[in-house]
Structure formats: structure tokens, C-alpha cells
Amino acid sequence: MNVRVRFAPSPTGEPHIGNIRTVVFNWLFARQNDGQFILRIEDTDRERYRPETIPVIMDGLRWLGLDWDEGPSQKALEQSGVENARMYAVGGPHGPYIQSERLEMYRQVAEELIERGWAYRCNCTPERLARMRELQRAAGEQVMYDRHCRDLAIPVSPDQPHVVRLRVPLAGETVVHDAIRGDVTFDNGLIDDQILVKTDGYPTYHLAVVVDDHYMEISHVIRGDDWISSTPKRIFIYRAMDWEVPIYCHVPLVNGPDGQKLSKRHGATSITEFHEQGYLPEALFNFLALLGWSPGEGEEREIFSRDELIERFDLFRVSTAPATFSYDKLNWMNGVYIRELPEEELVERLLPFWQRAGLVPDPCPKEMRPKLQRIVPLIQERLKRLDEVAEWTAFMFVQIETPPLERLVPKGMTPEESAEMLQATRDLLAEIEPFEAVTIEQPLRDLTEELGVSVGQLLGTLRWATTNQKATPPLFGTLAVLGRERVLRRLDAAIERVEEGGQGML
RNA sequence: GCCCCCAUCGUCUAGUCUGGUCUAGGACACGGGCCUUUCAAGCCCGCGGCAGGGGUUCGAAUCCCCUUGGGGGUACCA
Numbered sequence: 024m025n026v027r028v029r030f031a032p033s034p035t036g037e038p039h040i041g042n043i044r045t046v047v048f049n050w051l052f053a054r055q056n057d058g059q060f061i062l063r064i065e066d067t068d069r070e071r072y073r074p075e076t077i078p079v080i081m082d083g084l085r086w087l088g089l090d091w092d093e094g095p096s097q098k099a100l101e102q103s104g105v106e107n108a109r110m111y112a113v114g115g116p117h118g119p120y121i122q123s124e125r126l127e128m129y130r131q132v133a134e135e136l137i138e139r140g141w142a143y144r145c146n147c148t149p150e151r152l153a154r155m156r157e158l159q160r161a162a163g164e165q166v167m168y169d170r171h172c173r174d175l176a177i178p179v180s181p182d183q184p185h186v187v188r189l190r191v192p193l194a195g196e197t198v199v200h201d202a203i204r205g206d207v208t209f210d211n212g213l214i215d216d217q218i219l220v221k222t223d224g225y226p227t228y229h230l231a232v233v234v235d236d237h238y239m240e241i242s243h244v245i246r247g248d249d250w251i252s253s254t255p256k257r258i259f260i261y262r263a264m265d266w267e268v269p270i271y272c273h274v275p276l277v278n279g280p281d282g283q284k285l286s287k288r289h290g291a292t293s294i295t296e297f298h299e300q301g302y303l304p305e306a307l308f309n310f311l312a313l314l315g316w317s318p319g320e321g322e323e324r325e326i327f328s329r330d331e332l333i334e335r336f337d338l339f340r341v342s343t344a345p346a347t348f349s350y351d352k353l354n355w356m357n358g359v360y361i362r363e364l365p366e367e368e369l370v371e372r373l374l375p376f377w378q379r380a381g382l383v384p385d386p387c388p389k390e391m392r393p394k395l396q397r398i399v400p401l402i403q404e405r406l407k408r409l410d411e412v413a414e415w416t417a418f419m420f421v422q423i424e425t426p427p428l429e430r431l432v433p434k435g436m437t438p439e440e441s442a443e444m445l446q447a448t449r450d451l452l453a454e455i456e457p458f459e460a461v462t463i464e465q466p467l468r469d470l471t472e473e474l475g476v477s478v479g480q481l482l483g484t485l486r487w488a489t490t491n492q493k494a495t496p497p498l499f500g501t502l503a504v505l506g507r508e509r510v511l512r513r514l515d516a517a518i519e520r521v522e523e524g525g526q527g528m529l
Numbered sequence: 530g531c532c533c534c535c536a537u538c539g540u541c542u543a544g545u546c547u548g549g550u551c552u553a554g555g556a557c558a559c560g561g562g563c564c565u566u567u568c569a570a571g572c573c574c575g576c577g578g579c580a581g582g583g584g585u586u587c588g589a590a591u592c593c594c595c596u597u598g599g600g601g602g603u604a605c606c607a
Contacts, residue, residue: 273534404571
């Protein structure tokens, strides 16, 4: 069987990370089976339609490495008002891949359904429907369309405003054969006469998705669990048209850390946000693939390359229970991927974050690169997210405040003793040649013995004096990056403060 | 309300289909230790779970029923 799957976002905003996880499953399944992964834009909701989200969605997918084999063409994108349409155009033999450009197909199928007796026109007003529901709720009845227009002696005329509704069988059961959770049975009597075509002539999702999936020859419909209860409606349309029903694979939803729907309040929820917070696409991809799926017995690894995931992924082993999105675990995994990056590569990835923090100009001057190159090994194993580079290294680029007195006088020492220690340190650092991590270390250690102070007292105070931070990258390398001139200047300021403060205390 | 789905450490999960090898394994997080100039990284140790109740069976995390809990659906939104 030729595997053809799709992701069909609605351009009303950015997809939720839970939906993206489902996209990852689709993509993995397609790649593993040498199938096609199709991108289709479902823009039938004209009220919430926001064309500018189309390129944002596409950028996000590409950033995560989720390339599509068929998708909107340049012409289709231009007609939807997308700028730089050429950059996003893919095309394919089953287009157009934007629903608003397929209206004629939906209209024809709707017509066909009416002719075959599987659909009917309805001109009930929204007001009547609202009142009807209110009454039903008050009476404790099942809330659904009362089928007022279903069997009128004189059917609603096509010439007046109307919707088209599905004529759902009144009795019997419909079974959804789901490849992940097995057979799920629904009582037909409880299924509403779904609207297929709205008054504005646009199809609803339920009609459009069936028509598109059919004509695009989709083999497996892999989507969120929230769709399962509307699947019988889809099946009726397939049957009515004598079309083959695709294989349904409903995957569980993803919740936030508190078990509730994932929302902004929990942290990043869209690809754009994860990107901006400094998550690596390969880490996010790895994490998402393992959310609701695992390679199973005998495999205790968590880190898998893209190719390994393509090879091992098993759609039919996807969990049936909803998962909770864990930022803790993602942060850990992102750190693992950051540590695995070659240093030169990490410089490139970090550059935009340094620039965004205003620490490095954009474009980056050539003469600045060696410095960045030297910083990276100092911070590589400390970063969990790329955006943390700013707090770790700001003092290497901009001026610092001279630390308060108490930070410059270590435990067990008087201000005088500390001033003396800092002065000796300054004198020593002024002489060391060349001023590098390897040449700085030993003389400083020797100095602690000479002065009879502990390593912690001397290096701790030196750290505060030169960085004004409690935690920093390794000190000797940090001093080398700062450069002798800057280190001496900061030490002078620190010594001055200790001497002033010391006298003040006497 | 009604319908559907789900249920193993705090979290992601292995094990469930094909009951015994499970005194339930791994990862994240958390606690402790080692290393160490700080923070990390790394290594070692620890904490911690089959939602509850009935069955079936020689034997149940695994099969059945009920309860409870969670999620989803119930639109001229997708």
C-alpha cells in the first residue's frame, strides 16, 4: 500500500505543540514507508481566517525538519495573499492544496449527496436552532438538530439561503476501526445531522476533509483523539459516495504539566516560541517523537537521531493514554543536544541569541569571532537553552558594577587581608605572559600558598571582583577571555572598594 | 446531562494483546555522596508506582465487571 498522510492546519493561528507532536508521527510514518507527507491548508472558516499565519506555520514545520512532499503551489499561495509565495511553494498532482480553491469540488459532492438521498437542504435560522437547543437542555433531552427540514413535503429550494445537512441513519450502530485503539462503536441515533455546507457556500470541515482526503488518496488519517467522536459522520459520507474509508489512527492528546490543556501559562506552546527560547529543532523533534510513543522493550535510550527514529517508529504502538508535556525533560534533552554540538556549530547557533540580547552587533564583526569561539567551550556544558547564553556571558561584553563589600571580603578574612590578597593577585596577573588560562592557573595556586589563604578564598573573591556574579564559567578561561586590561581594571575598582569600606568599618 | 476514550513512580514510559521469568525495568525531576575555584557536566547511591473494589484462575500490573478519577466530543470552529 502506498502510504499517504497529511497535516491539515487551519490558518487561524499557530498550531499547538500537541498538534505538532501528531505531525511528527505523520511525518515519521510517511518517511519510514517511503510514502508522501502532504500539507493542506484548511481555510474554510472565513471569520477567523488569518492568511499571515500560513507562512508562519510553514516556517515552523521546516525549522523542525518536517518537509512536505505535496502542498500549496505558488499560485495557490499568491491567491491567498501570502508574501514571498515562491519560497513556500511545493505543489503536487492532487492540488489545489488550499481548501478555499477547491469549492467547486465540495459543491459537486454535496449535490451528489443530495441526489443520492444522503443529504438535504435546511433553512432553519440560527435563532430557531438556539431556541431549540435551549428547550432540549431544559427538558434534559439529547441536544441535537430536531430534523425539522429533513422530510418536508416541499423540500427547501436551492434558490433561497440554506445549509446542506447530512441525513444520518436513525438507527443502528457505526463502528470506527481504529488502528491504534481498536473498534469504537457509536449509536447512530445519537449522531447529529451535521451541516456539510454553510450558508456562505463554504463547506464545513466534515465535508471538506472527506472530499480532500479521498481525492488526495490519503491512506492513513493520523490525528488527535479529539476527532474520534465525529468520525462516524465522515464514514457516512464515504459510504454514500462509495469511496474507500482510510485507515484511522487516533493518537492521544497532549496536556500541560497540571493535566489541563496546554496553554501559554505553562510556557512555550508554539514552534515559534520554542525556537525563540533556544530549543534545538533536533532536540524538540526527539522529545516530541517520544511523547506518547517509545521504542519498547530492550531499548533504554532516550536520545535518537532523526534516522533512528524513522527506522524505529511504530505507529501502531503509540500509547492510548494522553501525555503530559514535561518542560523539565525537554530542557534536559536540549542540554544533551547542545553538549553534542561541535564548538563551531554552537557558535553559529548562539550568535542570534547574543545579538538579540544586544551583546554582539549584527552583523557580527569578523574580529569578534575568535572571542566567541573561545567563550563557547566555557559555557557549552552549562546551557540548557540557547537563550541562557546572555545571562552566562553578559559580563564578558559589557561593564559590570563593582560588587558590594561583603562579596569582596571572604569568610575568615578582614577587609585589610582581602585588600592585600587582591593587590597581590593584581600584581601577579599584571606580569603573567601570555595571559591565557593555562598560564594563569598555576601561579595563582602558588600564590594561595604564599599568602596562606585557601583556594576558595582567593578564587572566589577574584571571581566576584571580575564578574560580579556568584556562578560563572570556569575562572581561568573566563579571565583569559576578559583580557588582562579589563581584569586589572575590575580588580583595581574592587581593591578601592575594599579599602574604602574597610576604613569605614574601623 | 448524554456519548466516546483513557488509567503503572510527581512526569514520560517498559511490561498488558500471547496471565507465572515483575520482590514491576529505564529516563526526567527530586534527595544524598564523589569530583571540584563557583555553576554545570560526569559517576555512584537513594526516594518513589500497578487508582479502589469485586470476580475468573493453582497463579493477575496483565483477562472480566463495577466504582472513582482524568481527558475529549456534544457549533453554519477546525
